[in-house]
Amino acid sequence: MPEKTGWLFDCYPRGSVMVFWFIPEGDGPRLRLIRPWLPTGYVETDSPGSMRRLEAGIRRSRTFQLGEEVLKPDFWTGEARPLRELRVLNMDSAYGDLIGLYRRHPEVSYYNSDIPFEQLYAYIENLFPTAYCRFSHEGEALRECVALESPRDTDYPAMPLRVAKLHGDAYLGGPNPLIRFLALEMGDRTLEWDFSSPEDALRSLNGYLADWDPDLLVTAGGDSILMPCLFSLAARLGIPLELDREPNIHRALDLKGRSYMSYGRIVYRDPDYPLWGRWHIDRRNCFLDHESELDGLIEASRVSRLPVQRMARRSIGTGISSVQMAHVCRKGYAIPWKKSRPEGWKSALQLLKSDRGGLTFQPTPGVYENVIELDFVSMYPSIMTNFNVSPETINCPCCPESSRRVPELGYRICEKRSGLISEALVPILEKRIEYKRRMRAATDPTERKRYKNRQTALKWLLVCCFGYLGYKNARFGRIEAHESICALSREMLLRTRDLCEARGFSVLHSLVDCVWLRRSRQSKEEVEDLCRAIETETNLPIMVEGFYSWLVFFPSTQHGDLPVPARYLGRFEDGSLKYRGIEIRRSDQAPYVQTTQGELLDLLSRADSWAACRRMGKKLRACVAKARKRLERREVPLSELLLKRQLSRSAEEYKGNSMSATAARMAAKVGKRLIGGQDVFFVVTNSNAGNPEERICLLELLRPETNYDVDFYVEQLRRMASNLLDPLLGEEERGERFLFKSLGIKQR
Structure with missing residues (x-):
C-alpha cells in the first residue's frame, strides 16, 4: 500500500460506506475511494418501560440496532451518565427513520443521531474539508487517511482546483422549463450551446464535463434557475445529466425554495443543488462567497468541518454550531438532538x-x-x-x-x-487576529486580499456565536x-x-x-x-x-x-x-445613485481636512449636476436604475398598492410566482400614475423603448447628495441652496 499525499476534496455517505474524493499532489487524476463505516448514536430515557418499547420497535428496524450501555459526561454538569448505543446499519435511510423513531418515542432523548454523517466522521477522525492528507489505498479501498495539518493552521497550501463557470439563459415558469442558451467556460476555453437541439446540447455538455473534469462549477442563479432547468430537461428527455462525478445519483427535483422568519425579518432560501464528487457554488445563494469569496468560504469550511457546498448554502449559524459540536464531540461528550433546557424563571424586575x-x-x-x-x-x-x-x-x-x-x-x-463553547472559539479568535496582522503587513495586493477574505469569514462566525447563545433552538x-x-x-x-x-x-x-x-x-x-x-x-x-x-x-x-x-x-x-449607513451601502438604492455617491466619496477622500472638504464645493457641485443632466437627457441605462425590493409576502397576500406589492402581482402575471423573502427588480416609469401597474416596469418586461421617471430619479439623486454633503459644507441652509441649485430643482 504505497502512501500518497493530497487534499481531501469531498466526502459523503452511501449505504454502509463513506466515499472520499482526493486531489493528489501534482494535480493528477482525481481519486474516488471508499471506506466501510457505520456511525453510532445514543439514546437515553429514565423510564424502563420506554426503553422496552424502544427495544421492541428497533428489533423490527433494518436501519438501527441497539448496542451496549456506555458512560458519557453530561454537557451541563460534567458528570458521567449512562447512555445506550444506537447503531446505524444503513446511512441512506437513517435520517427518515430517525424522524419516525422520534415521533413514536418522543420521551426518549437522542444524541449524535441527527448530525450529517460526513460531519460526524470528520469530528471523530479529526479530518476537515480541503485538509492536506497522507493516505493509502488498495484499489478503491481507503486504508488510512491522516491529516497533515490542523484547522488552526494559518499557513496551508492552496488546493489546486479546476474551476469552470456555467451560465445561461433559462426560464423556470410553467410546466416545462426552457433553456435558450448555455455556456461553459474553463480557463481560456469557452463552449456555447443554443439548445435548438436539447438532446445534442446535453450530450455535448456531458462529453466536455468528462473531458475537462472541473472540480468546481460556479454559477450565478444555479440553485434557483439553471440547475433545476437542466435536471428537469434531462429527466424529460431521458438523458442522464453527468454534472456529478459520483455515478447513479438520483435526486428529487425541487423547483421552489422556502421562506422563514429570522430575527423579525422574512428570509428566502433557494432550493439546494449541490453535486456529488464535484462542487457547485451558486454565488447568488452563498453569503460567504459574497462577503469573502472562495478563500473565505474554504476557511469557514475548514474551521467548522462543514463540507464546502453545505457551508456555501447554510447560514453562518450552522457553521458556528458545527464548530461547537466538533469541539464537544472531541471532548467525549454526546451531542443532544433537541434542546431540552428552558429559560430560568425571572421576575419582572430581573427581566x-x-x-x-x-x-x-x-x-x-x-x-x-x-x-x-x-x-x-x-x-x-x-x-x-x-x-x-x-x-x-x-x-x-x-x-x-x-x-x-x-x-x-x-x-x-x-x-x-472551563466552558466548552468558549473553548471552541479560542482557535478562531487566534486565527482572526493573526490574519488581521498579516493583512496589515502584506505588501502584495493578492496576499492582502486573501488574508482579508479569511479574516472576514472568521469574523462572521464569531459574530454569530454570540447571537446563537440566545437562539431558542440552538443545541447549546x-x-x-x-x-x-x-x-x-x-x-x-x-x-x-x-x-x-x-x-x-x-x-x-x-x-x-x-x-x-x-x-x-x-x-x-x-x-x-x-x-x-x-x-x-x-x-x-x-x-x-x-x-x-x-x-x-x-x-x-x-x-x-x-x-x-x-x-x-x-x-x-x-x-x-470608512462609512456606514449611507446610500452606497444600502441594497434598496438604484445603482446609478450609488455610483454617483461613489464619485463624490472619491473626491472627498482627497480632502485632508474639513476646510478642504468645503473648498471642494465646486467639484462636488459639478459631479452632481453632471449626474442630473444624464438623467434628464435619458442617457442612463435602465440597468443602472433598477430598484431592488425584498418581498414580505406573496402577491395574493398584499392588500395595498405599494411598488413592492405591484411588482409581486406583475411577476405573478408573467408566470413568476414569488414568495416572502425573494427579491424583485423594477424601474420606476411614472411614480404619479393612477394605475399602479403604470408606475413601474418589471425587470422581465423591460424593453429598449421603456422610459423611466426622470423626476423620481432626480429626487433620489438630490436626497442622496443632500444627506451626504449638507453636514460637510457648513450651515444646513447653505448646503440646501447649493444642492438644489446644482440640481436645478425648486426647494419644496
Whole structure:
C-alpha cells in the first residue's frame, strides 16, 4: 500500500460506506475511494418501560440496532451518565427513520443521531474539508487517511482546483422549463450551446464535463434557475445529466425554495443543488462567497468541518454550531438532538435588568477633526473566552458560592470548569487576529486580499456565536449566557469611557464595541498607551482602528437634531474612507445613485481636512449636476436604475398598492410566482400614475423603448447628495441652496 499525499476534496455517505474524493499532489487524476463505516448514536430515557418499547420497535428496524450501555459526561454538569448505543446499519435511510423513531418515542432523548454523517466522521477522525492528507489505498479501498495539518493552521497550501463557470439563459415558469442558451467556460476555453437541439446540447455538455473534469462549477442563479432547468430537461428527455462525478445519483427535483422568519425579518432560501464528487457554488445563494469569496468560504469550511457546498448554502449559524459540536464531540461528550433546557424563571424586575443589549453613547451630529477610533477585537467572543462565559458555566450547580459574578445581573460564573463553547472559539479568535496582522503587513495586493477574505469569514462566525447563545433552538443555547455577555460588555465600555476621559480624551461616540475619541495634544504613542491601559482594566484586546483626518456623524433625515448611531463617514489619514449607513451601502438604492455617491466619496477622500472638504464645493457641485443632466437627457441605462425590493409576502397576500406589492402581482402575471423573502427588480416609469401597474416596469418586461421617471430619479439623486454633503459644507441652509441649485430643482 504505497502512501500518497493530497487534499481531501469531498466526502459523503452511501449505504454502509463513506466515499472520499482526493486531489493528489501534482494535480493528477482525481481519486474516488471508499471506506466501510457505520456511525453510532445514543439514546437515553429514565423510564424502563420506554426503553422496552424502544427495544421492541428497533428489533423490527433494518436501519438501527441497539448496542451496549456506555458512560458519557453530561454537557451541563460534567458528570458521567449512562447512555445506550444506537447503531446505524444503513446511512441512506437513517435520517427518515430517525424522524419516525422520534415521533413514536418522543420521551426518549437522542444524541449524535441527527448530525450529517460526513460531519460526524470528520469530528471523530479529526479530518476537515480541503485538509492536506497522507493516505493509502488498495484499489478503491481507503486504508488510512491522516491529516497533515490542523484547522488552526494559518499557513496551508492552496488546493489546486479546476474551476469552470456555467451560465445561461433559462426560464423556470410553467410546466416545462426552457433553456435558450448555455455556456461553459474553463480557463481560456469557452463552449456555447443554443439548445435548438436539447438532446445534442446535453450530450455535448456531458462529453466536455468528462473531458475537462472541473472540480468546481460556479454559477450565478444555479440553485434557483439553471440547475433545476437542466435536471428537469434531462429527466424529460431521458438523458442522464453527468454534472456529478459520483455515478447513479438520483435526486428529487425541487423547483421552489422556502421562506422563514429570522430575527423579525422574512428570509428566502433557494432550493439546494449541490453535486456529488464535484462542487457547485451558486454565488447568488452563498453569503460567504459574497462577503469573502472562495478563500473565505474554504476557511469557514475548514474551521467548522462543514463540507464546502453545505457551508456555501447554510447560514453562518450552522457553521458556528458545527464548530461547537466538533469541539464537544472531541471532548467525549454526546451531542443532544433537541434542546431540552428552558429559560430560568425571572421576575419582572430581573427581566428589565437582563433583557438589554450592548451600550451606545449617542454622538452629537456634526463634523469633527483629530478623531481616533478604538475597536475591541471580537469583543463578545473575547468576553466568552476571557471570562469563561458558556451555557454550562452560568449559574452552574457546582459553584453556588462563586466569587465570579456578572455585573448588574449577579449571575454566578463557574470556577471549576472551563466552558466548552468558549473553548471552541479560542482557535478562531487566534486565527482572526493573526490574519488581521498579516493583512496589515502584506505588501502584495493578492496576499492582502486573501488574508482579508479569511479574516472576514472568521469574523462572521464569531459574530454569530454570540447571537446563537440566545437562539431558542440552538443545541447549546442559553439566554442567561447571552445576557451575561451583554452585561459584561456594558461594564467594560463604561470602564473604557472613564479611562479615556481621565487621560484627557473626549468620548464622541461609542457603539457596542467601538469608541470614537477626540484628542487634543495627545501623541500616537499616548494613544497606544491608552489601549494597553484599557486592555489591563477590561481584560479584553483593543486596537487602534485608525486616525481620522475628519469624521462626520450624520443627523436623522427626519429630525435634524437627532443622531443616527450607525450612520457616519470619515477619512483616515492614509486617504481611505470608512462609512456606514449611507446610500452606497444600502441594497434598496438604484445603482446609478450609488455610483454617483461613489464619485463624490472619491473626491472627498482627497480632502485632508474639513476646510478642504468645503473648498471642494465646486467639484462636488459639478459631479452632481453632471449626474442630473444624464438623467434628464435619458442617457442612463435602465440597468443602472433598477430598484431592488425584498418581498414580505406573496402577491395574493398584499392588500395595498405599494411598488413592492405591484411588482409581486406583475411577476405573478408573467408566470413568476414569488414568495416572502425573494427579491424583485423594477424601474420606476411614472411614480404619479393612477394605475399602479403604470408606475413601474418589471425587470422581465423591460424593453429598449421603456422610459423611466426622470423626476423620481432626480429626487433620489438630490436626497442622496443632500444627506451626504449638507453636514460637510457648513450651515444646513447653505448646503440646501447649493444642492438644489446644482440640481436645478425648486426647494419644496
